[in-house]
Amino acid sequence: MAYVIEGETGDWEIVIGLEVHAQVISKAKLFSGAATEFGAEPNTQVSFVDAGFPGMLPVINEVCVEQAVRTGLGLKAAINERSVFARKNYFYADLPNGYQISQYEQPIVGNGEIVLDMPDGSSRTVGIERLHLEQDAGKSLHDQHATKSFIDLNRAGVALMEIVSKPDLRTPEEAGAYLRKLRSILRYLGSCDGNMEEGSMRCDVNVSVRPVGEAELRTRAEVKNVNSMRFVMQAIEYEARRQIEVYETGGSVVQETRLFDSGKGETRSMRSKEHAHDYRYFPDPDLLPLVLDPAWVEAIKASLPELPDDKKERFVRDWGLTPYDAGVLVAERATADFFETVATGRDAKLAANWVTGDFFAAMNRMGRGIDNPPVSAADLGGLIDLISDNTISGRIAKELFELMIETGKPPAVLVEEKGLRQVTDTGAIDAAIAAVLEKNPDKVAEYKSGKDKLFGFFVGQVMKATQGKANPALVNDILKSRLG
Amino acid sequence: MSLDKTTVTAIAHLARIEVPEDELDHLASELSGILDFVEQLAEVDTDGVEPMTSVAAMVLPRRADAVTDGGYPDKILANAPEADEGFFLVPKVVE
Numbered sequence: 224m225a226y227v228i229e230g231e232t233g234d235w236e237i238v239i240g241l242e243v244h245a246q247v248i249s250k251a252k253l254f255s256g257a258a259t260e261f262g263a264e265p266n267t268q269v270s271f272v273d274a275g276f277p278g279m280l281p282v283i284n285e286v287c288v289e290q291a292v293r294t295g296l297g298l299k300a301a302i303n304e305r306s307v308f309a310r311k312n313y314f315y316a317d318l319p320n321g322y323q324i325s326q327y328e329q330p331i332v333g334n335g336e337i338v339l340d341m342p343d344g345s346s347r348t349v350g351i352e353r354l355h356l357e358q359d360a361g362k363s364l365h366d367q368h369a370t371k372s373f374i375d376l377n378r379a380g381v382a383l384m385e386i387v388s389k390p391d392l393r394t395p396e397e398a399g400a401y402l403r404k405l406r407s408i409l410r411y412l413g414s415c416d417g418n419m420e421e422g423s424m425r426c427d428v429n430v431s432v433r434p435v436g437e438a439e440l441r442t443r444a445e446v447k448n449v450n451s452m453r454f455v456m457q458a459i460e461y462e463a464r465r466q467i468e469v470y471e472t473g474g475s476v477v478q479e480t481r482l483f484d485s486g487k488g489e490t491r492s493m494r495s496k497e498h499a500h501d502y503r504y505f506p507d508p509d510l511l512p513l514v515l516d517p518a519w520v521e522a523i524k525a526s527l528p529e530l531p532d533d534k535k536e537r538f539v540r541d542w543g544l545t546p547y548d549a550g551v552l553v554a555e556r557a558t559a560d561f562f563e564t565v566a567t568g569r570d571a572k573l574a575a576n577w578v579t580g581d582f583f584a585a586m587n588r589m590g591r592g593i594d595n596p597p598v599s600a601a602d603l604g605g606l607i608d609l610i611s612d613n614t615i616s617g618r619i620a621k622e623l624f625e626l627m628i629e630t631g632k633p634p635a636v637l638v639e640e641k642g643l644r645q646v647t648d649t650g651a652i653d654a655a656i657a658a659v660l661e662k663n664p665d666k667v668a669e670y671k672s673g674k675d676k677l678f679g680f681f682v683g684q685v686m687k688a689t690q691g692k693a694n695p696a697l698v699n700d701i702l703k704s705r706l707g
Numbered sequence: 708m709s710l711d712k713t714t715v716t717a718i719a720h721l722a723r724i725e726v727p728e729d730e731l732d733h734l735a736s737e738l739s740g741i742l743d744f745v746e747q748l749a750e751v752d753t754d755g756v757e758p759m760t761s762v763a764a765m766v767l768p769r770r771a772d773a774v775t776d777g778g779y780p781d782k783i784l785a786n787a788p789e790a791d792e793g794f795f796l797v798p799k800v801v802e
Contacts (some may be wrong), residue, residue: 251776271776
């Protein structure tokens with residue numbers, strides 16, 4: 224589906240590329256033995272290497288390298304057996320060395336791809352340009368003092384993976400889907416926790432626009448500081464409309480860094496960055512090239528878990544789910560595991576409906592996560608068993624589900640305690656129906672003279688008389704033959 | 708290779724070095740001299756020669772992922788011109 228913005232002069236399309244900085248999960252930093260834990264007291268997780276003291280030399284953390292390779296493999300990307308660390312030179316108060324150790328011309332990971340699951344069930348493949356390893360900078364706090372900035376170097380030197388997409392994205396929704404999928408893959412791999420609030424996944428957005436049909440890419444603006452999926456989509460929308468207006472009023476878009484103001488929903492130019500693009504990269508003389516043993520890379524490949532795309536395909540194939548349901552269930556590994564526990568040996572479609580329906584709703588309502596679910600997978604499975612063997616009706620099942628949340632008791636116990644077993648005794652149902660019809664002779668007459676919709680009224684009355692426990696299918700059948 | 712004054716000014720800015728206007732000509736010719744000197748290397752035919760990144764015949768050493776350092780904020784802040792509550796304090800850099 225083509226997504227266009229109607230301008231004054233015609234239709235425009237958006238071209239989007241994303242640069243995601245994903246913080247690597249490791250105990251120690253990329254080039255030092257200082258800790259990486261979030262939220263520590265300022266400057267307590269800083270070594271002399273991180274603080275840029277003279278004479279300190281970086282030594283690379285092997286787990287950070289492994290995480291980058293694992294992520295590259297998860298993105299079906301080329302792993303470069305030889306990569307080179309380079310210095311990216313710029314001055315900023317939270318960068319003690321005056322340069323960031325990064326990778327430039329020879330990154331550790333080359334071309335890969337990500338498959339997007341769109342809300343309409345379709346999918347689309349987006350190219351990955353590269354993934355490289357680099358150091359994070361420290362953190363500046365600007366709101367603590369009237370004339371001073373506060374600097375904490377705990378984050379300085381923590382390993383980041385910069386993951387760069389090709390300019391393949393065309394809509395804000397695709398950008399959102401890309402981030403969701405990337406986050407899901409990183410979490411499956413265990414290479415990044417994907418927590419955007421704590422800043423362990425951050426995103427810069429490259430946006431340009433062009434008239435529909437134009438093949439060339441136009442000048443892009445880079446929007447920084449977009450730290451939620453919703454803001455990414457907002458920033459793209461705003462920035463695209465701004466650029467279209469610039470072109471349509473005879474101006475031209477300049478290549479620049481812009482800042483997203485989430486309060487106003489706007490992007491604005493960062494004037495201080497105007498001269499900052501001359502980074503004078505050169506190979507870091509403190510570090511030899513990083514050379515990977517192909518056997519080691521193969522061993523990492525063999526240890527990869529089943530990833531979301533494969534899991535989704537298997538859920539569709541083996542469990543008979545729709546691609547949409549499968550996509551929702553595999554987004555988090557723990558959710559997928561929960562579903563499989565519920566579905567094993569049961570009606571998988573019914574299990575999927577319960578997990579994505581009432582169960583997800585209860586989780587959201589109670590603010591709980593899949594690691595602390597409102598009912599256990601075993602109990603939810605037990606509830607489905609009771610539906611499948613006709614012990615309870617679907618309606619009663621919803622009531623039972625709420626009781627399970629309230630009491631924490633297993634479903635079979637609650638059914639006995641509360642007498643929720645559905646009535647499947649045709650004699651009892653027949654008697655209830657007879658009583659209802661006898662009490663409402665006028666309605667029976669109306670129904671027989673053609674007022675069909677009164678059927679629902681009779682069903683309701685019978686269910687009421689049996690406290691909702693009558694098997695609805697039996698009620699329908701017997702009512703039909705009685706009234707027929 | 709000869710550098711003009713504008714380039715020298717830009718280089719000085721990137722290095723955060725203040726250069727008075729009347730020194731720019733002198734610096735431009737000095738820097739050009741250095742570049743010319745290094746330029747002589749271009750005369751050597753290096754076709755088919757792998758770039759040499761180090762004279763040491765060794766591979767990049769790696770460290771195990773273990774916390775072995777840090778935990779001394781006082782030492783980190785010891786040389787800071789100004790510090791407060793464990794933070795470095797610097798002139799405000801926000802825009």
